[in-house]
Amino acid sequence: xxxxxxxQMILAALxxxxxxxxxxxxxxxxxxxxxxxxTLTVVLAGTPPIIVLTFFIAAIVxxxxxxxxxxxxxxxxxxxxxxPMLEHSLFLKEKGMSAxxxxxxxxxxxxxxxxxxPIALMLANILAPYGEKIKNFAPLLFFLxxxxxxxxxxxxxxxILSIMPLALLFMGLRHLYWGIGIVPRDVNITTSFxxxxxxxxLIVSLFTLLNKGKRQSxxxxxxxxxxxxxxxxxxxxxxxxxxxxxxxxxxxxxAALIVNFLFVLSPVGLTILFGETMANxxxxxxNKATTAITTMSALGQATYLSGIIIPLMAIGLPLSxxxxxxxxxxxxxxxxxxxxxxxxxxxxxxxxxxxILIGAVIAVTITYYITNRFAGxxxxxxxxxxxxxSILGLFISFILLLAYMDAGLINVFGVLLIGVTCGTLNxxxxxxxxxxxxxxxxxxIIEKIILL
Amino acid sequence: MNxxxxxxxxxxxxVEIKSLVMSIIISGITTMGAYFLAPSNNKTKQLFxxxxxxxxxxxxxxxxxxxxxxxxxxxxxxxx
Numbered sequence: 001x002x003x004x005x006x007x008q009m010i011l012a013a014l015x016x017x018x019x020x021x022x023x024x025x026x027x028x029x030x031x032x033x034x035x036x037x038x039t040l041t042v043v044l045a046g047t048p049p050i051i052v053l054t055f056f057i058a059a060i061v062x063x064x065x066x067x068x069x070x071x072x073x074x075x076x077x078x079x080x081x082x083x084p085m086l087e088h089s090l091f092l093k094e095k096g097m098s099a100x101x102x103x104x105x106x107x108x109x110x111x112x113x114x115x116x117x118p119i120a121l122m123l124a125n126i127l128a129p130y131g132e133k134i135k136n137f138a139p140l141l142f143f144l145x146x147x148x149x150x151x152x153x154x155x156x157x158x159x160i161l162s163i164m165p166l167a168l169l170f171m172g173l174r175h176l177y178w179g180i181g182i183v184p185r186d187v188n189i190t191t192s193f194x195x196x197x198x199x200x201x202l203i204v205s206l207f208t209l210l211n212k213g214k215r216q217s218x219x220x221x222x223x224x225x226x227x228x229x230x231x232x233x234x235x236x237x238x239x240x241x242x243x244x245x246x247x248x249x250x251x252x253x254x255a256a257l258i259v260n261f262l263f264v265l266s267p268v269g270l271t272i273l274f275g276e277t278m279a280n281x282x283x284x285x286x287n288k289a290t291t292a293i294t295t296m297s298a299l300g301q302a303t304y305l306s307g308i309i310i311p312l313m314a315i316g317l318p319l320s321x322x323x324x325x326x327x328x329x330x331x332x333x334x335x336x337x338x339x340x341x342x343x344x345x346x347x348x349x350x351x352x353x354x355x356i357l358i359g360a361v362i363a364v365t366i367t368y369y370i371t372n373r374f375a376g377x378x379x380x381x382x383x384x385x386x387x388x389x390s391i392l393g394l395f396i397s398f399i400l401l402l403a404y405m406d407a408g409l410i411n412v413f414g415v416l417l418i419g420v421t422c423g424t425l426n427x428x429x430x431x432x433x434x435x436x437x438x439x440x441x442x443x444x445i446i447e448k449i450i451l452l
Numbered sequence: 453m454n455x456x457x458x459x460x461x462x463x464x465x466x467v468e469i470k471s472l473v474m475s476i477i478i479s480g481i482t483t484m485g486a487y488f489l490a491p492s493n494n495k496t497k498q499l500f501x502x503x504x505x506x507x508x509x510x511x512x513x514x515x516x517x518x519x520x521x522x523x524x525x526x527x528x529x530x531x532x
Contacts, residue, residue: 027465028463028465037503038503040499041496041500044499044500045500201463202462202463205462206462209460209469215458215460215469218460219458220459221459222466223466223520223521223522224465224522225524226521226522226523227524227525227526228523228524228526229526335495380525383519383523384521385514387467387471387475387514388463388519388520388521389467389468389471389513390479390510390513391510392462392467393472393475393509393510393513394479394507394509396476396479396480397476397479397482397483397509400480400483400484401483401487401502401503401506404484405487405495405498405502
């Protein structure tokens, strides 16, 4: 490894921090739909694998923290991972505590990163010899994951009942595409289906607008008034130990530690589960909310980092929601990476460690400073200059592009079908996590039903 | 019914229907337009062109459309 390569890695990390700081401040941008296409482009452009990894690690660390900022500042979640924080953030915002919330988020993210990286690296090392065996159980694990997430969720029966029909929908479309020959038999379309699930609720809202009666009831008179609290602009201490109480620090650390072992489960699911569990141990409502925020912020980093590091280093298959969704391009991006030849096969242990450390350290340091110092100013700029309409337009064209690239015009409508179905289920109470798990387990589910 | 100012809340923020339709059309055209400009045998270039098109559409619509949010800084409120 020479100096030039290290410099390139540092530049890649800086580029990721820059891009995802801007994207992160935009409310409502989904992690998968902003991480996957850009990473895919970086991979396909022929960037050396070690630099791709540095870029991706810096990107997720940046995005996870920055996404939380609009949640605290203006009450709009920056992404899916920050939506569990919304209720607690709003509560604290009303109490005029936005500034301290942002600081707590920043420290939480620092804790998550610092704890998760060594643990994930260690777990990857331990699991590596079993990688081959785990591969055989992957679909079963995803299926059990979907059932498990259903059982711990609020709408247990609804969620469980939706698993089979969803699996049928995904496999039905795949078989249709294979049948008419638009996609080769050995290709499982995943990327655009995944985005279809992600964008589902938006598609349902847009479709509802096309119904005249419903549209009338959705119309509001007023623009949204957003007050950016002044204490969020500029602040004093950067010392993490002064920002968190001992108890918050312990809760965030314990949660961040545990989730590393559960890397195959949905990051949002885990964030809600452990974040709320830790928060519910507090009696005082303010304490409860700050504990939830800190813990969830740490969990965001820990679930993403372990979800990408362990499958990438130990297995070589995208065996976690993070790996198959946002990080999908690191495992499978033909012709550069395939399941038989990706980062797992190309990089050795030390290359992994160096890339992960450079990416994470650069990202966490810069974003920690930025959020503590400039959160208010950047937020004001983004909210004043970037219309929500353009963001929705950008997303829809992303989906259009990736759906078309996966299987042509027919898949644009296929993804629309997935969006309407999954979006409706989502609004009824079937979480993203369950839907993603079902997508990964779909071939196995269908095969087992046929065998029964 | 005032067709000009139909505001609805989607994905946690307020949008105006007309602007939304405009933005979707602009981004859709620039994205797919750029995609088809790329050499058809090169997936990388197609994706790259498409993404550049999407960003271009985003910039154009961001310049044309005014955000429907009213942003106030608490400091400025206090001064008044």
